[in-house]
Amino acid sequence: MKINAFGLVVFCCVFQMFLFAQTEGMVFIEGGRYLPLYGRDSTVVEVNNFNMDIYPVTNKEFEQFVAKYPKWQKSKVIKLFSDGSYLSNWKNDLELKDTENPNSPVTYVSWFAAKDYCECQGKRLPTVDEWEYVAMSDEITKDARVKPSYNEQILAWYEAPRSNENLIGESPKNVWGVYDLHGLVWEWTLDFNSVLITGESRKDVDKDSNLFCGSASVNATDLMNYAAFMRYAIRGSLNAKYSMKNLGFRCVQDINEEK
Amino acid sequence: MVLTLASCNSNKSDKVSDELAIYQCPMQCEGEKVYFEPGSCPVCKMDLQAVENQNSKEVEDEGISEESIFNLTSKWHTEEGEEIQLEDLKGKTLVMVMIYTSCKAACPRLVADMRHIESQLPKSNIENLQFVLVSIDPKTDTPERLKAFAIENTMDGKQWTFLQGTESSVQEFANVLAVKYKKISPIDFSHSNIISVFNPKGELIHQQEGLGVDNKETVEAILQLTQE
Numbered sequence: 001m002k003i004n005a006f007g008l009v010v011f012c013c014v015f016q017m018f019l020f021a022q023t024e025g026m027v028f029i030e031g032g033r034y035l036p037l038y039g040r041d042s043t044v045v046e047v048n049n050f051n052m053d054i055y056p057v058t059n060k061e062f063e064q065f066v067a068k069y070p071k072w073q074k075s076k077v078i079k080l081f082s083d084g085s086y087l088s089n090w091k092n093d094l095e096l097k098d099t100e101n102p103n104s105p106v107t108y109v110s111w112f113a114a115k116d117y118c119e120c121q122g123k124r125l126p127t128v129d130e131w132e133y134v135a136m137s138d139e140i141t142k143d144a145r146v147k148p149s150y151n152e153q154i155l156a157w158y159e160a161p162r163s164n165e166n167l168i169g170e171s172p173k174n175v176w177g178v179y180d181l182h183g184l185v186w187e188w189t190l191d192f193n194s195v196l197i198t199g200e201s202r203k204d205v206d207k208d209s210n211l212f213c214g215s216a217s218v219n220a221t222d223l224m225n226y227a228a229f230m231r232y233a234i235r236g237s238l239n240a241k242y243s244m245k246n247l248g249f250r251c252v253q254d255i256n257e258e259k
Numbered sequence: 260m261v262l263t264l265a266s267c268n269s270n271k272s273d274k275v276s277d278e279l280a281i282y283q284c285p286m287q288c289e290g291e292k293v294y295f296e297p298g299s300c301p302v303c304k305m306d307l308q309a310v311e312n313q314n315s316k317e318v319e320d321e322g323i324s325e326e327s328i329f330n331l332t333s334k335w336h337t338e339e340g341e342e343i344q345l346e347d348l349k350g351k352t353l354v355m356v357m358i359y360t361s362c363k364a365a366c367p368r369l370v371a372d373m374r375h376i377e378s379q380l381p382k383s384n385i386e387n388l389q390f391v392l393v394s395i396d397p398k399t400d401t402p403e404r405l406k407a408f409a410i411e412n413t414m415d416g417k418q419w420t421f422l423q424g425t426e427s428s429v430q431e432f433a434n435v436l437a438v439k440y441k442k443i444s445p446i447d448f449s450h451s452n453i454i455s456v457f458n459p460k461g462e463l464i465h466q467q468e469g470l471g472v473d474n475k476e477t478v479e480a481i482l483q484l485t486q487e
Contacts, residue, residue, distance in 0.1 A: 078325035080327065080328065080330050080331075115431070190430070191441075193433055193440070194439065194441035195439070197440070239433075240435070
């Protein structure tokens with residue numbers, strides 16, 4: 001009983017914190033435990049409370065960013081932090097090409113640029129676990145991964161071409177109030193480089209063979225994992241300076257909870 | 260957070276030198292002499308040519324190129340407890356690897372690979388060389404612990420440097436090296452086994468992947484860089 005009362009007090013404090021900590025354009029994500037497709041040792045992982053951007057970062061927002069931080073402009077960005085296709089859909093340092101929509105998610109950005117963007121807003125990139133935790137929901141359920149409709153929708157998107165040119169916020173938001181985790185672009189995560197699928201390290205060879213094993217991913221019971229499987233495979237193949245047409249990002253923010 | 264903001268504000272000074280073209284006589288009649296305005300050579304009368312093209316993006320006077328790891332401005336602690344930036348390692352050929360000291364499987368072999376590389380180099384080359392071991396477990400690997408590890412593995416000479424960063428700087432550094440790593444338990448990490456060789460300007464020259472592989476190419480790359 002005492003424990004319950006204590007829990008309630010903590011909850012109230014946390015809730016109040018959350019009211020204060022709420023930032024514009026972000027929603028509160030209540031942490032929890034879940035089993036990711038591909039977590040640490042394939043066991044349950046724990047995600048703390050955090051705020052997440054409602055939308056992916058848009059072209060327009062990135063235009064404002066590079067105007068303020070010239071080192072991320074197309075002609076000024078250094079090779080250590082970018083490859084040749086960085087912002088290749090921009091006509092110059094400050095403007096998008098006319099064919100691009102300001103309200104489409106920004107793409108052709110490297111991990112370094114995405115990371116710095118978030119840090120300059122006092123935020124950070126989400127971890128793989130955080131991103132997947134929020135992304136496993138549909139409009140009404142926090143963990144919709146077992147629903148055939150959830151997976152069908154995501155896989156239908158994976159087949160749709162040029163979805164990066166669509167606008168943000170046009171498909172329904174998920175149960176947390178977050179838009180476009182699926183359907184527009186892939187998104188950078190802070191620790192994308194924690195996905196080891198190359199087998200360079202002897203320790204991960206066994207575990208990661210799961211990821212390459214076709215039978216495991218095509219199997220009917222694992223269809224729910226197929227979409228996630230593709231995301232992990234993409235992460236495993238990325239290099240932080242790559243910029244790609246269908247890879248954008250959004251930011252999250254820690255919530256300062258007194259412990 | 261303060262650090263983050265500082266890094267966000269320090270963006271403007273880079274590369275102001277874009278318009279500062281340098282001109283030189285194509286025949287180099289006056290040797291390396293350069294002009295800051297277009298014109299003709301006083302000796303052979305040929306038009307001066309802009310020469311800065313390859314280097315025009317160099318960051319002002321420091322002479323750090325775009326590809327240099329010295330562009331990373333994070334702060335690190337050495338095993339001696341000093342605070343440094345990567346740029347403080349400038350001027351020597353760098354051989355870098357990412358490890359963690361509580362590692363039982365791959366790291367001892369990576370460390371052995373590093374020592375094996377060292378053993379194949381003449382003393383005079385080693386003087387132009389710095390072996391740098393960066394911890395991927397900055398929480399556990401304090402400077403004291405790194406120092407103990409150095410002594411234990413007889414890697415306490417001045418050609419060996421051990422670095423402790425922060426979670427964020429280690430992640431960034433790993434991404435520059437394309438090293439992947441993942442915490443798989445409170446004391447264990449799974450990670451790529453990559454030894455990277457940088458020239459004295461901090462540009463990546465060679466990477467060796469895998470454990471116990473033939474390091475002939477790596478040694479050759481180092482020899483070339485340290486020969487001068």
